[in-house]
Amino acid sequence: xxxxxxxxxxxxxxxxxxxxxxxxxxxxxxxxxxxxxxxxxxxxxxxxxxxxxxxxxxxxxxxxxxxxxxxxxxxxxxxxxxxxxxxxxxxxxxxxxxxxxxxxxxxxxxxxxxxxxxxxxx
Amino acid sequence: xxxxxxxxxxxxxxxxxxxxxxxxxxxxxxxxxxxxxxxxxxxxxxxxxxxxxxxxxxxxxxxxxxxxxxxxxxxxxxxxxxxxxxxxxxxxxxxxxxxxxxxxxxxxxxxxxxxxxxxxxx
DNA sequence: AAAAAAATGCGACTCAGTCGCAAATAAGGA
DNA sequence: TCCTTATTTGCGACTGAGTCGCATTTTTTT
Ligand SMILES: [Mn+2]
Ligand SMILES: [Mn+2]
Ligand SMILES: [Zn+2]
Ligand SMILES: [Zn+2]
Numbered sequence: 001x002x003x004x005x006x007x008x009x010x011x012x013x014x015x016x017x018x019x020x021x022x023x024x025x026x027x028x029x030x031x032x033x034x035x036x037x038x039x040x041x042x043x044x045x046x047x048x049x050x051x052x053x054x055x056x057x058x059x060x061x062x063x064x065x066x067x068x069x070x071x072x073x074x075x076x077x078x079x080x081x082x083x084x085x086x087x088x089x090x091x092x093x094x095x096x097x098x099x100x101x102x103x104x105x106x107x108x109x110x111x112x113x114x115x116x117x118x119x120x121x122x
Numbered sequence: 123x124x125x126x127x128x129x130x131x132x133x134x135x136x137x138x139x140x141x142x143x144x145x146x147x148x149x150x151x152x153x154x155x156x157x158x159x160x161x162x163x164x165x166x167x168x169x170x171x172x173x174x175x176x177x178x179x180x181x182x183x184x185x186x187x188x189x190x191x192x193x194x195x196x197x198x199x200x201x202x203x204x205x206x207x208x209x210x211x212x213x214x215x216x217x218x219x220x221x222x223x224x225x226x227x228x229x230x231x232x233x234x235x236x237x238x239x240x241x242x243x244x
Numbered sequence: 245a246a247a248a249a250a251a252t253g254c255g256a257c258t259c260a261g262t263c264g265c266a267a268a269t270a271a272g273g274a
Numbered sequence: 275t276c277c278t279t280a281t282t283t284g285c286g287a288c289t290g291a292g293t294c295g296c297a298t299t300t301t302t303t304t
Binding site for chain 3 (some may be wrong): 046070
């Protein structure tokens with residue numbers, strides 16, 4: 001099991017709850033919110049958030065907030081931006097975007113607006 | 123009173139609550155959260171949010187969310203990005219930043235990371 | 245002045261997220 | 275294996291933002 005080792009590599013015990021949680025994010029093609037995950041969640045809400053925090057602190061997960069008050073989580077990979085559509089609420093990873101700010105240290109970029117589809121339909 | 127006319131120009135009745143609310147944002151130098159405003163708020167929470175929504179729909183206010191689950195509001199002026207520091211939670215307006223995404227329509231950009239001060243202290 | 249329309253306050257509610265605590269599970273040592 | 279201790283989990287209570295219905299107040303119209 002790849003995921004189990006990945007967790008243990010960060011000095012975190014690979015409990016059933018934690019493995020199943022990280023499995024969800026490994027299979028996902030895009031960032032997920034608690035609302036997205038809830039239906040298939042096997043653990044309690046408190047345990048969910050405790051483990052999410054644990055993963056984030058360990059550098060296994062990333063989180064960011066959309067403009068409609070939802071918090072999204074995804075596997076931490078290479079740094080990249082996210083686009084969130086105001087109309088259809090879709091979340092997209094934006095890879096080819098290079099932004100630097102002198103003296104600032106950028107960790108996350110969220111762009112809000114209209115996605116391709118919703119821009120066309122205007 | 124400039125503010126009263128500004129509100130009426132958008133076909134919104136300039137009630138006392140609304141004028142006082144927009145006055146707060148006019149005097150502010152940076153985006154404000156509900157938590158920031160609450161102490162000096164004269165109106166009920168529900169009225170506050172109803173009027174905020176009204177202003178946003180009318181294009182008088184902008185809103186965006188930080189990564190620490192706070193929603194910020196500010197007077198809508200020229201389009202610009204915002205930087206939110208993970209450490210000191212400061213919010214800064216970033217003016218000289220030009221980002222375009224083909225086929226997307228950008229309305230808001232939020233950058234998370236470490237601000238100048240917090241970058242130095244590392 | 246009376247009637248209609250709009251804005252407000254109040255209370256109840258939802259929902260994400262947090263926390264303390266007790267039960268359950270895992271780890272370690274004898 | 276049995277006992278002890280540390281860690282994790284579930285549960286319940288709680289907080290705080292935001293929403294909603296409804297009655298009251300304020301404003302507008304006739
Ligand atoms: Mn992504
Ligand atoms: Mn700004
Ligand atoms: Zn869209
Ligand atoms: Zn800072």
